[in-house]
Amino acid sequence: MDMTTDTQVEVTDGFHLVIDALKLNGINTIFGLPGIPITDFTRKAQAEGIRVISFRHEQNDGNAAAIAGFLTQRPGICLTVSAPGFLNGLTALANATTNCFPMILISGSSEREIVDLQQGDYEEMDQLAIAKPLCKAAFRVLHAEDIGVAVARAIRAAVSGRPGGVYLDLPAKMFAQTMDGAAGKKSLIEVVDPAPRQIPSQEAVQRALELLKTAKRPLILLGKGAAYAQADANIRALIEETGIPYLPMSMAKGILPDTHEQSAAAARSFVLPGADVVLLIGARLNWLRSYGKGKTWGGKGHKDPGGQKFIQIDIWPQEMDSNVRIDAPLVGDIGSCVSALLAGIGSGWPKPPADWLGAIAERKDKNLAKMAETLAKNPTPMNFHSALNVVRDIIKANPDAILVNEGANALDFTRSIVDMYKPRKRLDVGTWGIMGIGMGFAVSAAVVTGESVIAIEGDSAFGFSGMEVETICRYNLPVCVVVFNNNGVYRGTDVNPAGGPDVAPTVFVKDARYDKLIEAFGGVGMHATNPAELRKGMEEAIRSRKPTLINAVIDETAGTESGRITSLNPQSAKKK
Ligand code: FYN
Numbered sequence: 001m002d003m004t005t006d007t008q009v010e011v012t013d014g015f016h017l018v019i020d021a022l023k024l025n026g027i028n029t030i031f032g033l034p035g036i037p038i039t040d041f042t043r044k045a046q047a048e049g050i051r052v053i054s055f056r057h058e059q060n061d062g063n064a065a066a067i068a069g070f071l072t073q074r075p076g077i078c079l080t081v082s083a084p085g086f087l088n089g090l091t092a093l094a095n096a097t098t099n100c101f102p103m104i105l106i107s108g109s110s111e112r113e114i115v116d117l118q119q120g121d122y123e124e125m126d127q128l129a130i131a132k133p134l135c136k137a138a139f140r141v142l143h144a145e146d147i148g149v150a151v152a153r154a155i156r157a158a159v160s161g162r163p164g165g166v167y168l169d170l171p172a173k174m175f176a177q178t179m180d181g182a183a184g185k186k187s188l189i190e191v192v193d194p195a196p197r198q199i200p201s202q203e204a205v206q207r208a209l210e211l212l213k214t215a216k217r218p219l220i221l222l223g224k225g226a227a228y229a230q231a232d233a234n235i236r237a238l239i240e241e242t243g244i245p246y247l248p249m250s251m252a253k254g255i256l257p258d259t260h261e262q263s264a265a266a267a268r269s270f271v272l273p274g275a276d277v278v279l280l281i282g283a284r285l286n287w288l289r290s291y292g293k294g295k296t297w298g299g300k301g302h303k304d305p306g307g308q309k310f311i312q313i314d315i316w317p318q319e320m321d322s323n324v325r326i327d328a329p330l331v332g333d334i335g336s337c338v339s340a341l342l343a344g345i346g347s348g349w350p351k352p353p354a355d356w357l358g359a360i361a362e363r364k365d366k367n368l369a370k371m372a373e374t375l376a377k378n379p380t381p382m383n384f385h386s387a388l389n390v391v392r393d394i395i396k397a398n399p400d401a402i403l404v405n406e407g408a409n410a411l412d413f414t415r416s417i418v419d420m421y422k423p424r425k426r427l428d429v430g431t432w433g434i435m436g437i438g439m440g441f442a443v444s445a446a447v448v449t450g451e452s453v454i455a456i457e458g459d460s461a462f463g464f465s466g467m468e469v470e471t472i473c474r475y476n477l478p479v480c481v482v483v484f485n486n487n488g489v490y491r492g493t494d495v496n497p498a499g500g501p502d503v504a505p506t507v508f509v510k511d512a513r514y515d516k517l518i519e520a521f522g523g524v525g526m527h528a529t530n531p532a533e534l535r536k537g538m539e540e541a542i543r544s545r546k547p548t549l550i551n552a553v554i555d556e557t558a559g560t561e562s563g564r565i566t567s568l569n570p571q572s573a574k575k576k
């Protein structure tokens with residue numbers, strides 16, 4: 001009997017097959033948190049050349065994975081332990097799905113037989129069933145030989161069509177399963193064309209062009225789908241060649257520089273009701289656009305349409321008519337749809353009527369002048385405007401820096417005050433208005449792009465992921481966190497109506513020094529009480545690329561309840 005061949009047969013196992021499957025598909029970074037049963041997986045992945053960025057809470061590595069997906073068009077990978085770790089990552093997975101960011105949540109899970117018989121396993125939970133309604137697709141792998149197919153399906157589900165979150169369940173037992181190395185290698189799939197282009201029909205393109213041609217007051221609305229699509233040059237060409245004014249949604253800011261003369265951002269409440277034909281590019285008519293109807297759009301009552309006609313470019317056919325009639329649906333990928341429109345427009349497309357452009361310019365100039373006046377003030381204590389005037393200058397001087405932004409007032413003021421100059425540089429709370437994305441997004445943006453990151457954080461928002469300043473320091477990332485500290489949620493001025501010793505629910509410790517947090521981990525902490533100090537701190541952070549946290553003291557009376565969306569916060573009519 002020849003024993004040598006037996007001992008020479010190369011054996012592989014679940015750990016290595018998952019790693020090899022990811023690598024084969026160009027995935028070279030994992031955002032995770034080690035623990036049972038995936039601790040050894042993180043070690044082996046690192047040993048095999050994958051960058052493993054380890055966090056302090058799974059929600060943050062989940063958010064990191066999601067935004068890596070948005071930035072790169074490849075699924076961001078989040079790795080968690082079973083049950084509680086999985087649940088912590090699930091908020092990020094659901095948020096990614098809602099925002100159309102491609103990510104894969106890979107969670108270890110406990111023993112199938114025990115979980116299914118509910119016999120009380122360590123971290124027992126039917127994770128697959130729980131994940132299913134919150135993501136695009138969910139898969140479980142019981143046998144090592146199925147890993148190749150599972151990873152391929154997860155990648156395709158995440159990035160094809162409308163991108164979103166995918167769950168991949170890997171039971172503990174599966175990791176250690178062995179199989180013949182050559183057979184294992186053969187079982188892996190390198191996905192060919194994971195996000196195929198989806199070409200719009202000629203008919204649909206024609207219909208859209210004909211409608212656009214009839215417009216007297218056209219408007220283009222850019223959403224974060226347009227930013228995701230990386231069709232920047234064609235989108236810009238479409239806007240410039242048609243001369244149509246455009247409105248960027250928050251994360252679409254910078255596809256064209258916000259200072260572009262066709263930007264109607266500063267005339268938002270004028271152009272929405274005024275437009276007669278609106279071209280939506282990767283933007284849904286959801287709450288952020290008042291559902292395409294009601295007063296915002298010039299309708300009489302809150303459900304009345306404003307009379308606009310809509311052309312909508314989206315990769316997901318079912319998005320059409322979700323709130324109002326879409327007169328010219330253009331289903332396909334944004335790159336293909338926009339180039340088809342461009343081809344149809346040719347040269348000599350008539351510019352929009354001068355009275356429409358003139359009226360927008362007038363409104364815009366008025367708002368810009370008002371804004372400039374407010375920004376020029378230097379009140380004591382510092383308020384959102386005087387602080388953001390500094391951030392505005394810093395971004396202007398460093399247009400490649402990535403701006404992460406969350407909070408209520410800290411979000412809304414930053415969005416309208418800080419101009420963006422390049423695509424995919426503004427990352428924020430997105431479709432849900434979620435709090436807690438801050439440090440996860442910041443770590444990811446720095447890791448994925450290598451650029452400097454500036455995170456403008458409300459003090460409340462920062463609290464959700466603040467512990468990750470240790471992660472920022474550990475990986476020595478060029479992240480400058482600025483905490484706009486006004487002592488509470490929205491403001492720091494509420495008092496306990498019952499007069500007891502507890503402070504009001506919206507109030508935090510007064511005059512907290514968030515800068516001390518980062519110092520505990522060797523980062524640079526700064527305390528800024530005026531714009532000059534803030535400017536100095538931010539400039540130094542950008543120059544040094546050292547992990548920095550600036551505690552920016554903001555007037556605690558500044559800001560409003562829920563920022564610009566106060567109307568969504570029900571108030572009791574009953575006094576007391
Ligand atoms: C905008 N504006 C400007 C500029 N840009 N003025 C001057 N200069 C510049 N560069 C004006 C714009 O014309 C509006 O004024 C106003 O500033 C606000 O602009 P914005 O922010 O685009 O418009 P609006 O009405 O706030 O937009 C609605 C929204 C937005 C729902 C899209 O509020 C939003 O994205 N909100 C997200 C909120 C959220 O998620 N919060 C987290 C939860 S907080 P007028 O035209 O005069 O109206 C939990 O409590």
Ligand code: ADP
Nearest residue numbers: 162223224225229249282283284314315333334
């Ligand atoms: P915003 O909130 O910035 O307006 P939304 O998240 O509402 O943006 O809209 C993004 C839209 O873009 C989604 O409807 C999504 O289906 C669509 N989308 C994402 N990627 C593409 C793509 N490559 N091509 C076409 N549509 C896309």
